[in-house]
Structures are given as C-alpha cells and as structure tokens.
Amino acid sequence: MADIPEDEKPKSKRVFVNCVDSYQAKNIAKYLSQCVVGASLEEAEEEEEDNESVASGFTPPKEGCYEIIATMKDSSLPKPDFVKEVIQYETKEQLYEHMTECDIILYDVTEDPDQIDEAVWAVSELHADLERIEKQKMFILISTVMTWARSKPLDPDDTEIPFTEDDYRRRKPHPNFKEHISAEKTIMKLGKTNKSKLVTYVIAAGLTYGAGEHIFHYLFKAAWHNAPELQCFGNGQNVVPTMHVKDLAGVIQNVADSRPKVRYLVAVDDSKHMLEEVVKCISQNLGSGKVKYISKEEALLSKDIEQADFDMLLVNLRMDAVFIKENMRIKWASETGIVENIGEIIKEYKEIRNLMPLRAFICGPPASGKTTITKQLCEHYKLHHIKAKDVIDEAIENLQKLAARAETEEGEEGEEEAGGQEEAAELLQAIQDSKEEYNGRIGDQHVIRFFRQKLLSKPCQNQGFVLDGFPKTIEQAKELFAGDEEDEGEEEGKSGYNKNIMPSVIVCLEADDDFLKSRIMNLPETVVAGTHNTEEGLLRRLEAYRVISGEDETVLNYFDEMEIHPDKIDITKDTSDNMADTVKKIMRLMGEPRNYGPTEEEKEEMRRLAEEERLKRETEEKQERERHEAEEAAERKRRQEEWTQRLEEVKREEYELLETQSIPLRNYLMKHVMPTLTQGLIDCCKVRPEDSVDYLLYIGHKD
Missing domain, CATH: 1.20.890 (cAMP-dependent Protein Kinase, Chain A)
Incomplete structure (x- = not known):
C-alpha cells in the first residue's frame, strides 16, 4: 500500500472536555478519541466501515483522530487511556490558557449544575478575547431537553405534534432547569458576534442511556438483582425523550466535522416511549416482568435516584430530531429507542459493568464436600446454589400452586393461562406415575426439565450459578446442556450446547474410598442421622459413583468433548477448616467476582464488623499492655525484695x-x-x- 502524502493525511484536532470522569462526558470523549477528523463527511461506505471498527472495539489509527484534553472532578483518579492530557490548574486563568490551545471546547452541564457557571464563564472569556484568537474556535454546550419541559403544545387540539429544532425560541424550561436555559441563550448570543473566530452550538440531549446506563440505571440494577418489581413513578403515561449516549457522541462528531449552520440542535432518538413502556421492557427482559407504580412522594424517598433524575423521568415531551436525521451521518446504536433495542442494550450493560454470569459445576464422590464448597463459593460470588433436591421441590411446589389455581379460578382465567394450568396438572400426574415406576424416584426427563427451567431463569442468567453434583452421567449432561438447532456447533461430529447455561468452570473433587469412609465415621451422630451419610448409605452411593465414573463415557468426558476441560483437585491433602484451601483453589479458577460492590447495608455491616474488630483489638491490646505492666511491676517488686534481702545478707556477713x-x-x-x-x-x-x-x-x- 502506497504511503499517503503528508499534506493529504488527516490532521488531528484538540477537543477540550470538562469533567471527563462523568458518565456522559466520558463516553463522548472516548468515542471522539477513536474518530478520525472529518470521517463523518466521507462516503457512506467508508464511514460505515470506520464506525463498525469503533463499535467492534478495534481502535482506529491514532493519527488524525480527535485528541482529548480534559478536566476531572476527582483528581485522584488515574488518567483515562483515551485522554491525551488531564489539565491540572489552580486558577481559572490557568484553565483558560489550556482551553485556548484547543480547537473545540465541549461543555456538558447535564450532570453537574455547578458546571453551568463555568461553561458561561468559558464562552464569555473566549468572546471577550476575540481579537487575540487567530484560528476559529468551536464551543459546544451539551444541555438537556428539560429546557423544553413546560413548553406549550404547538397545536392545543393535537398535543402529539412533536417539537423540532425550529421551535427552540418557544421552549419553556422545567422550574429546576432555568439556569440551563439561561446558559443556552448566552452561548447562542455570543456565537453570533464573529462566527469566523467563535462559533457556538447548543445540543438539547434526550435522557441518555447505554454504555452501562445512566438515568435508567436504577431500573437495570434492580432487575439484575432480581427485585420482585421495578418501580414506575406516577402512572407512567408520560412520553420520555431518550438518546443512546453513543448516538449523542455521533451527533457531536458530525457537528465538529461539518460545522452546520443550525446552531441549536435537538438530539433524541425516534422513539416516543412512555415511561411505563420503558420500565416494563426492562423488567420483562432482565427482571421478574412485574412493575409497581409508586407515587411521587414515595419515589422521592428512594435512595437510588436524585431529584434532578426524578424530574427528568416525569417529563412528558414529544420531540423530533429532524435536522440530525436529515443532515447527519450517524451509525446509530439505538435509533428506534430503548424498547426495540433492549437485547443489545442489556448485553452492553452487562459487558461494561462486568456483570456477565459466572457458571460453575462441582462434582465428585459422595461425602467429598461438594455442598460445603459450593455454599462458600455462592456466598463469595453471590451466585445461586443449584442442588437437585431444592430444584425438584421448588418446581413441584410451583406446579402444585398453578394446578390448585385452576381448581379455584375455573372460568375466570384466559385461554393461555388455563392451558398452563392444565399442563401443570398433567405434569404432576406424570411425575407421580414416574415415582411409582422408579420406586419413589423421579425420572431423569422431569428432573432435567426442572433444571433447565431453573438455569434459564432470570436470577441464574443474571448472576450465574454453581451446580452441586448434577448432572451425574454423560446422558444427563447431554440432555441438560443441549442447544437449539441454531446453537449447534459447526464442526462435523461435534454436538452443540446451550451457551446460556453451560458452566465455564468444571471442578472434580477426588478422594479414595478409605478417606471418604474415615471422614463420615468421624462425623457426629447428630449430623449423620437422617441423611444419606450413614455407613450403609455411603457404601451404596460410593459403589454407584464408582460404577458411573469408571465407564468409558463419563460426565467429565462430555465436558472434554465440548472443550471445557475439567480441573481435578485432590481433597485428601486439604486439612483446613471447612475445606478453605480447596475453596481458594477453585476461586483462583473462577477469577474475580462479577457483580456490584457491596450494598449500603452490606457496607454498614462491614463497618460495624470493622468497628467491633477494632474495639476487640484495642481491648486485647489494653489487656496485653496491663498484663505486661503488671508483670513488669511484679518483676520490679521481686528484684527490690531480692536486692533488700541481699543487702541484709551482706550486712550480716x-x-x-x-x-x-x-x-x-x-x-x-x-x-x-x-x-x-x-x-x-x-x-x-x-x-x-x-x-x-x-x-x-x-x-x-x-x-
């Protein structure tokens, strides 16, 4: 490939971004740092190729991309990789000097109201300094659609007509966003004086989401944590204008590249979703599927949402980003809104916050400590403990409730619900027949069905799980983890599996029969009574385990065939309490936890335990100090008596x-x-x- 002449290579531009450690500014800056200057002006094919490389995680060549010069609210944080320089300053004059070295000044005032005054000061300083400016500066203010919140309808008889950029002079702000609209007006006014030296833009952004979420994060977090219901403020009938944060970054890229004549832009997607629709969509696709409507007064008591976010979620505003759709080239991440793109948004949310589920399988002979180890792993990683008895009991209980409802609500339920109740009753009868056929045991086909339902449930799909001893045979494993036709492996002769429930960590505990017998013999009678771990029961179970483990095709062979290779751990060498050493080995295989940090309640409990530990340590230190002082005093007394005795002896001699x-x-x-x-x-x-x-x-x- 021939070298590109120096004069034809794209030249990078410096972009100042305030508070780059905040959600919106961070994502916009990261996006721009990967965009070649002028890329949005190129042919559609080339532009699409560039954006695909950004979306897929490939970093474009550094040469010719926007260079990010930024400030940070928290100076103790490390410099982000996508930022070229973080400005350290003590006075506004020092900040302004750095700012004037940039081609584009980008101020986001949507997250921190304190930044409004700084943004107005910055553009005012640039305006006052026009004579010294040699090269044109671009000032972009990222504002919010909340400056339109109280605007009167364009047609009182048709309130569904959306506002567009052309109506910006008619906008009326929410009472809590008057400072935002004042800043918008100032910036628009100062940009009209000398456009060859200073051009200004205001972007009224919808409620942003994506990349780990922002204003809707409280919903995603509650759903991921398996909350029984997601909260919807008010009646949920208000239309919420939204925008994916990456699409907002694409709008800014287009403004920086093309310098459009329109100075006031509305940045919203094509959705006109009501709050209720958004909450229901998140609940159905990530949580329980249930929604709870709460009053405004109840909502304000929530710790998970701030007043400004609450105001934005209750906005009722229809907007249409006409100019953006007709004049800009944007590789949309979510043009049709959050509801239509919920699958990709949830995937993005989990990946960015490292909430991908952890799935493990612990197997081994009877009495090898599978349940003891699994319980500790689940507590540490906050995973779901999947035991055969629990899964079966829960499934049968749910079937019994569903079947019982069929008897008490005859004629009232819909056709679909009635069909489900009838199916539950039939399944219960089939299970009863299976028990009679297999001497009280439930057939594998029913057990595997219950397991698949459990593993595919939202809690297990969100956090993950640890399978405790099941499946036991290769046949059970093949049926349990079997994938749909589209999930089948492409390699010839290799069967596929369901990636959503297949464990990624397989651990087999190993021990000889004498060790296991000795372990059971040393257990207290109260622990053994009523369990399978009696001497007779253990011998029977051990014999059955050795038979299926000694076959040519075992459950471990199945995972080997799927190229998920098991790790074998000899537990006979573990002399630690509660098998702590084995647990640590498995933790190293599983890696770091993939969930949120501790909750406020857990933090409070940790603080309480730390305080108790500190008081205990101080008490022990005090007691040790007093004991040491008492010993020293006793030693001094002994030595004094000994010295006096020796003196008397000397005198006598x-x-x-x-x-x-x-x-x-x-x-x-x-x-x-x-x-x-x-x-x-x-x-x-x-x-x-x-x-x-x-x-x-x-x-x-x-x-």
Missing part, C-alpha cells in the same frame, strides 16, 4: 566478719589492758588525784 576479726583484739585487751585499767580506776578512786587522766597514764606507764 560484714558484721560476722568484723566480729571474727575482733576476737584476738578483745582477748588481748582482756588479758593485758583491762586488768591494769581496772586497777588504775580503783586506785584513782582512792587517791582522788587532781588530774585523773594523767594519773591513769602515770600508772599505766609505771606498769
């Missing part, structure tokens, strides 16, 4: 030594000195000399 050393001297004094001194004193008493001391000395000297 010194006294005894002095006493011993003084004996010769005393003997000498008693023999030679004391007699003379005694006699001298007696004589002194008799004579009574004037100086007794001299007298004694005289006598002593004489002697």
Whole structure:
C-alpha cells in the first residue's frame, strides 16, 4: 500500500472536555478519541466501515483522530487511556490558557449544575478575547431537553405534534432547569458576534442511556438483582425523550466535522416511549416482568435516584430530531429507542459493568464436600446454589400452586393461562406415575426439565450459578446442556450446547474410598442421622459413583468433548477448616467476582464488623499492655525484695566478719589492758588525784 502524502493525511484536532470522569462526558470523549477528523463527511461506505471498527472495539489509527484534553472532578483518579492530557490548574486563568490551545471546547452541564457557571464563564472569556484568537474556535454546550419541559403544545387540539429544532425560541424550561436555559441563550448570543473566530452550538440531549446506563440505571440494577418489581413513578403515561449516549457522541462528531449552520440542535432518538413502556421492557427482559407504580412522594424517598433524575423521568415531551436525521451521518446504536433495542442494550450493560454470569459445576464422590464448597463459593460470588433436591421441590411446589389455581379460578382465567394450568396438572400426574415406576424416584426427563427451567431463569442468567453434583452421567449432561438447532456447533461430529447455561468452570473433587469412609465415621451422630451419610448409605452411593465414573463415557468426558476441560483437585491433602484451601483453589479458577460492590447495608455491616474488630483489638491490646505492666511491676517488686534481702545478707556477713576479726583484739585487751585499767580506776578512786587522766597514764606507764 502506497504511503499517503503528508499534506493529504488527516490532521488531528484538540477537543477540550470538562469533567471527563462523568458518565456522559466520558463516553463522548472516548468515542471522539477513536474518530478520525472529518470521517463523518466521507462516503457512506467508508464511514460505515470506520464506525463498525469503533463499535467492534478495534481502535482506529491514532493519527488524525480527535485528541482529548480534559478536566476531572476527582483528581485522584488515574488518567483515562483515551485522554491525551488531564489539565491540572489552580486558577481559572490557568484553565483558560489550556482551553485556548484547543480547537473545540465541549461543555456538558447535564450532570453537574455547578458546571453551568463555568461553561458561561468559558464562552464569555473566549468572546471577550476575540481579537487575540487567530484560528476559529468551536464551543459546544451539551444541555438537556428539560429546557423544553413546560413548553406549550404547538397545536392545543393535537398535543402529539412533536417539537423540532425550529421551535427552540418557544421552549419553556422545567422550574429546576432555568439556569440551563439561561446558559443556552448566552452561548447562542455570543456565537453570533464573529462566527469566523467563535462559533457556538447548543445540543438539547434526550435522557441518555447505554454504555452501562445512566438515568435508567436504577431500573437495570434492580432487575439484575432480581427485585420482585421495578418501580414506575406516577402512572407512567408520560412520553420520555431518550438518546443512546453513543448516538449523542455521533451527533457531536458530525457537528465538529461539518460545522452546520443550525446552531441549536435537538438530539433524541425516534422513539416516543412512555415511561411505563420503558420500565416494563426492562423488567420483562432482565427482571421478574412485574412493575409497581409508586407515587411521587414515595419515589422521592428512594435512595437510588436524585431529584434532578426524578424530574427528568416525569417529563412528558414529544420531540423530533429532524435536522440530525436529515443532515447527519450517524451509525446509530439505538435509533428506534430503548424498547426495540433492549437485547443489545442489556448485553452492553452487562459487558461494561462486568456483570456477565459466572457458571460453575462441582462434582465428585459422595461425602467429598461438594455442598460445603459450593455454599462458600455462592456466598463469595453471590451466585445461586443449584442442588437437585431444592430444584425438584421448588418446581413441584410451583406446579402444585398453578394446578390448585385452576381448581379455584375455573372460568375466570384466559385461554393461555388455563392451558398452563392444565399442563401443570398433567405434569404432576406424570411425575407421580414416574415415582411409582422408579420406586419413589423421579425420572431423569422431569428432573432435567426442572433444571433447565431453573438455569434459564432470570436470577441464574443474571448472576450465574454453581451446580452441586448434577448432572451425574454423560446422558444427563447431554440432555441438560443441549442447544437449539441454531446453537449447534459447526464442526462435523461435534454436538452443540446451550451457551446460556453451560458452566465455564468444571471442578472434580477426588478422594479414595478409605478417606471418604474415615471422614463420615468421624462425623457426629447428630449430623449423620437422617441423611444419606450413614455407613450403609455411603457404601451404596460410593459403589454407584464408582460404577458411573469408571465407564468409558463419563460426565467429565462430555465436558472434554465440548472443550471445557475439567480441573481435578485432590481433597485428601486439604486439612483446613471447612475445606478453605480447596475453596481458594477453585476461586483462583473462577477469577474475580462479577457483580456490584457491596450494598449500603452490606457496607454498614462491614463497618460495624470493622468497628467491633477494632474495639476487640484495642481491648486485647489494653489487656496485653496491663498484663505486661503488671508483670513488669511484679518483676520490679521481686528484684527490690531480692536486692533488700541481699543487702541484709551482706550486712550480716560484714558484721560476722568484723566480729571474727575482733576476737584476738578483745582477748588481748582482756588479758593485758583491762586488768591494769581496772586497777588504775580503783586506785584513782582512792587517791582522788587532781588530774585523773594523767594519773591513769602515770600508772599505766609505771606498769
């Protein structure tokens, strides 16, 4: 392929985007960073090819694409990969200097009302600085259709006539969105002064969704978490103008490329769905299918929705984006709206939020700990624990309820419901016949039917599941995971399977019979009583397991054929409590959890446990400190007593030594000195000399 001359290569442009860590700005910036400048002006075939590459996740060449220069609300977050530079500034003057280096300034004021003043300041500064501007600047304000919320109908006799861009001078805002319309008017006005240096656009966007959802996220989240009902505010009869966030980004790409003469644009899709339709659609395709209508007062008490979002969800507005549809080339992600495209939107929602279901299968011999391990995995990953007994009991209970309703509501139900009730009664009879034929056991065909219904239920399809020991045989596995004709594998000789219920992690626990018998023998009698884990029951089950495991075609062979290779774990080496070591090994195979972080209640519980742990730790540290201080005090007392005792001993030894050393001297004094001194004193008493001391000395000297 010949090299493209430098002067013919597309030149990139710098786009300033505010708060690129917010939902709408992030998705728009990411989209633009993958768009070659001017691509929307090219021939349809080439434009379609480019957009397909973006949609499929392939990154176009960096050369010639829009370069994103952005600010972030949370400066502690890392710079997104699609952003070339994140502006760090302390004053507005510093921000403005960075802004003037960009060709396009894009301000989104739909999510943070505080950004309205900044957007007006930015365009005002550019307008005041027109003399210094050498190259034309484009300023785009992303506003909201809420500035049209109280507009009077175009025809009082026909309220279904939609508003278009041509009617923008007649728009009346919702009371809580007056600042938005004021900003719109200012930006439109300042863009008329000198269009060769500053051109401005206002885009009134519908309620955006897609890419993980935005305003409708509370519905998707509740449905994914298997809420019994989804909440619909009011009666749900209000028409909600919507727009997929990627389609909104496509509109901005077209504006940046073509600089249309129309300065005020309405960006909505072709849908005219009522809120009720949207809620029902999400509930039916992701949740229970049920809807609960709640009053405005009840809605405001919800923690999952803010006042601004509540106002937007209750808007009743019909709009038509005429200019966009007639003049722009957009590779629509959802032109017909959320209801018609719900399948792709749910898929996108799950992929972006990493909510794809985790599916695992734990098998192994009796008493190998399958249920113990599965329970811990389900608690950690928030998955559904699929046990044969639970599945069968639940299915039969539902059939009995349905059949019982047929008897109590005869003549009232519709034809379809009556048919379902009749089918339930027939199935219950077939199950009873199966029990009689198989000595109390239910035939595999019924068990597998119940399992398929359970695995295809919304809860298991949303979060995922862990199969606990079933299927046991290759025949059961083939029937359970069998796919429809369109799901059949393309390779010759290789049967297909239903990808929606096929486990991606297969774990086989392994242990010899002696180990398993020893494990059961060591269990308390209260645990074993009433279960299959008696000595006789275990031996019977072990024998049956070894028979089916020793065959040429086992359940593990089935997964091998499907190229989902099992991992085998020897549990005889696991000496940890509750088989924690084996659980950790399986967790490494399954990877990180794929669900939302902890709920507020769970966070509160975690905080409570952390506080209890902290208090416990502080109490233990205090007790340890007091014990240590007591030991030190006792040691000091012991040493003091020991020192005092040793001092007394030394004094005694010194006294005894002095006493011993003084004996010769005393003997000498008693023999030679004391007699003379005694006699001298007696004589002194008799004579009574004037100086007794001299007298004694005289006598002593004489002697």
